Structures are given as structure tokens and as C-alpha cells.
Amino acid sequence: MELGIGMFGDLQVNAKGEVQPAQQRLQEIIEEIKLMDEVGLDFYGIGEHHRPDYAVSTPEIILAAASTVTKNIKLGSAVSVLSSSDPVKLYQSFATIDLISNGRAELMAGRGSFIESFPLYGFNLQDYDELYEEKLELLLKINKEQKISWKGKFRPELANQEILPRAVDNNLKIWVAIGGTPESVERAGRLGLPVIFAIIGGNPASFKPLFDYYKKVYQAYGHDMAKFEVGVHMHSFFGENSAETADYYYSLYSSQMDRVGRSRGWPPYQKNQFDFGRSKDGALIIGDANEAIDKILAMEAMFGLTRFSAHMDVGGPSHSAMMKSIEIFGTKIAPKVREALK
Template sequence: MELGINTFGDSIFDPQTGRTIGHGERLRNLVEEIEMADKVGLDIFTVGEHHRKDYAVTSPDVVLAAGAAKTENIRLSSGVTVLSSDDPVRVYERFATLDGISNGRAEIMAGRGSFIESFPLFGYDLNDYNQLFDEKLDLLLKLQQGGRITWEGEMRAPLKDVEIFPEPVQDGIPIWIASGGTPQSAARAAQLGLPLVLAIIGGSPYQFQRVVDFYRQMGAQAGHPPEQLRVATNSHGFVWDTDEEAKDMFFPAISQAMTNIGRERGWGAYSRENYERMIEPDGALYIGSPETVAAKIIELRKRMGITRFTLQTPVGTMPHEQVLRTIELFGTKVAPIVRDAVKDME
């Protein structure tokens, strides 16, 4: 059972301090957060890619490389790389570079992206949304195999007997498929035998049980062994000393962020009532004391059999010291409880 942190590098108005953090400051803070996650023994740190003002990270691999130079053990992954609007060759080159700097700790989480700003920015047609991802994933997986490759598709220039450098330290950088929970994404990952990451940010995580079961069933039918069909989940959360403190401290930031996004997508304002409902045992938020958050992750493991969980924190902007503290608590308090429980299950 792997445990880690996910972040988008949020850079919006902070309700606690009354200021909007600049992109440069947020990026420097991110490197310190990666250092803290490594220091307290977490397994993975993932950084998302966006191309908009409210998130500071457009190039996860650059941020992760800065963190790699200051860490020793933690694995470093995008969360996600918007593969549809990028070039697979450049993606693999960049993450192979990260793999060298980190001495074999790089991963790629490939997704289609829930935001679409990168498509017009890099000259892609949204009408090609699905074809772009399928074709580019096919090329990325061939690059993962190493050696000289020949490849041809419709959405980019063909490759003829080429080799990609630098060579990664790992024998093929691990690639995960990121999904919002659609059967199509689960089927794609299953047929390819790739591990699946589910972003669960609303409702109940157990609404995704059917997707997980479908993924494992499809993967087995495709001939992949069960141990290859790993499932991870990512959810919003915050850890503090007590449940009430955690709830009260996290709400202003997540409310600000989700209301801003909701305004773009036609959702209503993010209410305290909905927030409280999702903090309940079957809800999608992992907020509270170390014991409360650990118990919720353990139950998720029991019921869905996940092998990796990442806590997305902060959602919105919070004081840097609070973010470092929640990472510290997640690594020193939550993780040992979860790991001990998983050992007992086995």
C-alpha cells in the first residue's frame, strides 16, 4: 500500500492570509513540500499539469526534477501529464531526464485532462480529443519499451528506426492511466495491462466500485495477471490535530477553489453542508485527525482493494506552514496506522 501527496500548485486568493500567492513563490513552496514528503517517508509525490492562472505548474517534470535533487527515496510522478496536447517523444525525454536526476524514481501519469486550455494553446482540435489520446498513448508505450522504434499514426509525423535519449535508469518508466471514472478509460487501461488512477473528488468513493470491478474483469479477460492490475485513488483532504480543527481550517480554501471552478462549469457555490456530507465515512473527502483519515483509507483498502492512495492538498491556497504540517502528519501519523492495518489484512 503506497501513500503519497498530490498537488496542482494552486495559486489563488488565500482566505486565511488575505493575499494571492504568486506563481514563483508557489513553485518554491512545492519543492519544500516534496522535501517534507520524502523526509517523513511517504512513497509518492505527484504534480498536475495545467495552463491557467489559478495553477502554477505547467511543466510537472521541471518541478519534480527540482524536488528530485533534494530527495532520496520518494517516487516522483506527474498527476497528470495531459498527453493529448503534448508530444509523446518530448514527454518521454523529459521524464527520462527526471529519472536520471532522481536515480530511477520517475513515473508518468497520462490523462486526457479535465481542463481544455492546453488544446488551443498548442494547436490541437478538441474534435480529435479521443483520437489524440489513443494514438499518443500507443506511441508513449512503444517508447517505454526502449531501443530503436518505428511508428506511424495520423496525428503526428512518423518515426523510422529512431532511439530516444537520455536512457532512463529504470527499465521502462512506469506509466499509469488517469481517469475520472469512465468505463472507457478503465477498459483502455485494462486491455493494455496498465495501472489505473481514479480521481475521486465528489460523492462517495464506493460509487467507483463498479468501475474497479470492470477494470479487473476486463484486464483478466485480456490475459493480465491480477498483480499487474493495480488501482490507485486520489482525493482531496487535509490532516490536523483534531477533526474539528481540520474541518474548519480546510473549508475556506476548498470552498474558494471549487466555487471558482464551479462558476466556469455552471455548478452552484460550494456549500458547507455538502462539504460536511463528504467528510462522513462514505464521503470523498479525507479530512480530520490522523486517526480519522487513516481509518477512512483503511476502509477504502478493505472495500476496493486499492494499492495506492494520494491525498490532494491543498485544494485552493493555504499558508505554506499548514501544508507542510499536514504532509508531516500524513507521513508520521497516518501512514504508520494504514501500513500496520494493511499488514494485518495480509
């Protein structure tokens, strides 16, 4: 099972409501990715957002910068909002990162749980599902074929167009992110694509039928089980002391949940939600190394994972706290998880 970190590029917000400059956060992110590589984590993913509380709107720029200061870690989006992107340009960007990084680039496609990119780039939310279906079809075609002839509803026609540059070995790794709808699971299984399930609330066990359905569809369409890949993305943060880590992180986490929740009609985030999330049956992995090891191994046993992604920057922890959390993940948690899974 691969172990890595996902981020959204949350900006720190102080007690006065002042937001950290994006310039500072972007430079911190590069330092954090460099440390991930140094402590031996397997992959890094960064999300695309177009909001004042996030620093990153173009994951490919961050990944290109990170590719020059890392050696081994895989570098991907988490996610790229495919529905409001041009698949041609997106493929070219990630193929370029793949070439710079000697084959370490990945692209994770998603429909977008945040919708700011749709009006920003001139797309109608009423076309939400159709946009994703069409653009995923085109992206996968581009990944297989250098010259493309294609016609769709939302993008100008391509007539024997050559798409360059090409990824290393002419094969860019493309994942899809799934929030929990059976339709998304069926599509991924039918296409034989590796998937990441975002489990950010409730009891993770409730997702088990979706994992089983994905595997069933994947097999039903004759895809090679030797290439079967499935992962989870879970809110995580690690420290030396469990109670101190939880106390530090709660105010940051709850504040961000409330910032996002105000635009979605969520009630204020409560401490009992946080406490349940940290419990054995919850979806938060926030505490010390031993707690994290037990919970990650429980997720692997429940779902048959090939990848675990710790979403580590929710609410904008300080750079020093992030660096410590990354160090603990790479030096204390990852070795024990890998040893247990031998």
C-alpha cells in the same frame, strides 16, 4: 499499499482576491516534497495546468528539481495531459528525471479534465478522444522500443528514430488517470496499465463497479495479477483537531470549487456538500489522524487498493498548514495504516 500526496500547485488567494506569486509557491512546493521524503511517504505527484490559479504548467521541471533534494520518494506527474503533449518529448523528459533520481520517476497520463492546454498548443478539442488514443499508443511503444518507426494522424511520422535517453532499466513506470468512464477503464485493463481513479465527490462506493470492471478486463487480457496496481486520488487535508481543520479548510476549498465551477457551469459549493464529503460515506478525507486512518483503510478494503494519493493543496492552504498536514500524514497516519495492513 503505497501512501503519497498529489498536488495541482494551487496558488493562495487572499481576501482581496490577490493571487500568490508563482515564484513563492514553487519554492514552497520543493520544501514540501523534501518533507514528504523525510517523513517516509512513498510517492509524490504534481499536475499540469495552464490557468492563473495554478503554479505548475510543466510537472517535469518540478520533479527534476525535487529529485535533487530527495532520496527515496517516487516522483511523478498527476497528471501529464498526454492529449496535448508530444509523446517523444514527454518520454525524454521523464526518462531524464528517472536517470537523475536513480529510477524514481513515474509518468501519469491523462486526457485532461481542464482543457486550456489544447488551444495553447494548437490542438482541436473535437479530436479529444482520438488524440489520447494515438498518443498513448505511441508513448507505450517508445517505452518498449529504443528505435521507433511509426505513423499516425496528429504527429509527424517517425522513421527508425532513436529515442534517447532511456529510463533506468529501459522501463519507465506509466500510470493512467481515470475520471470514471467505462471506456477509459476498458482501455487501461486491456493495455495492462496501472490506474488511479479520481474520486472527488459523491459516495466512493459508487465507483466499485468500475474497479471490478477494471480487474475483470485486466484478467481477461491475460495480464499478470502480480503486477496489478490500482489507486485512488482523493481530496485530503490533515490537522491536529478535526473541527478546527475543517473550519480552516472549508473557506479555501469552497472558494476553489467555485473558481473552477464558474467555468464549468457548477452551482455554488455548499457547506452541506462539504459536511457530507467528510462523513463516513463521502469522498473527502479532511480532519484529524484517526479519521483519516479509518477512511483510508475503508477505501483499501472496498477497492483492494495498492496506492492511496491524498490530493492536499486544493484551494491553496498556507505553506505552514501544508507542512503540518504532510507531517501528520507521514508520522501519524501512514505508520498506522501500514501496521493495519500487515
